[in-house]
Amino acid sequence: MTFDPFGDFKERGYLRNVERIKDPAVVKRVEAVSFRASIDDVLAHLKSKSEIGYQDVLDTHKKLFSSVYPWAGQSRTENAPGIAISKAGRDDLFAHPRDIQRAVEYALTQAADPKRVRERPGEIFGQLAHAHPFLEGNGRTILAVHSEITRRAGVSIDWARTNKQDYLRALTAELEQPGKGKLDEYLKPFVERKAATLEKTAEVLKEITAPSAALANTAKLLKAQQARVQAQKNEQGPER
Numbered sequence: 001m002t003f004d005p006f007g008d009f010k011e012r013g014y015l016r017n018v019e020r021i022k023d024p025a026v027v028k029r030v031e032a033v034s035f036r037a038s039i040d041d042v043l044a045h046l047k048s049k050s051e052i053g054y055q056d057v058l059d060t061h062k063k064l065f066s067s068v069y070p071w072a073g074q075s076r077t078e079n080a081p082g083i084a085i086s087k088a089g090r091d092d093l094f095a096h097p098r099d100i101q102r103a104v105e106y107a108l109t110q111a112a113d114p115k116r117v118r119e120r121p122g123e124i125f126g127q128l129a130h131a132h133p134f135l136e137g138n139g140r141t142i143l144a145v146h147s148e149i150t151r152r153a154g155v156s157i158d159w160a161r162t163n164k165q166d167y168l169r170a171l172t173a174e175l176e177q178p179g180k181g182k183l184d185e186y187l188k189p190f191v192e193r194k195a196a197t198l199e200k201t202a203e204v205l206k207e208i209t210a211p212s213a214a215l216a217n218t219a220k221l222l223k224a225q226q227a228r229v230q231a232q233k234n235e236q237g238p239e240r
Helices: 024-048 054-065 099-109 115-118 120-133 140-153 163-176 184-189 198-208 218-235
Strands: none
Touching: 024 054, 024 120, 024 140, 024 198, 024 218, 054 099, 099 115, 115 120, 115 184, 115 198, 120 140, 120 163, 120 184, 140 198, 163 184
């Protein structure tokens, strides 16, 4: 069954995406295009902040996905307040909508301690993942925010050397047993004891989130998405 929190899938497509696409797999590809087109600007914006707060997480999502979803930047608290997200029959792995801001702020409080970030980057990533602030686009948003968190702590994670399936298993274990070091244990071989440049970080994040090869009937759609992202950036102009 297709996830349809708004109850208007037939009329407006998967999660009200701007193209009204009904195939979630195609929407995922469009998300990837938007992310890759926006991540450089997003990382620069996060670096410019004196500290990272809850609103910055929302803004990151909006900057990454506003060309895909009209509700980008809105948390589940705003657009799906009565829907709890479950996984594998469990509804306690992700924060209830009413607890999202509290969960994000707790993670960011932990992340404000550079020593803790250096010692437990996986635990902090897991805390942000538990918050699961958005209906879609959580993973990429958290990757962007977490990359800035580790940069400020003087470390980086070489995500390009990780294995997606192994990482997802470790993340699930972290969500099931928070604070037990499950994700830290997995990420330990990939933690670099120096901060990466924004350019390197963007390069790696683009690599690991690259869209799968588009089917012939979606290639035109993906090209249109790239044009839409660029048009939005041109309208916004340089940040001040």
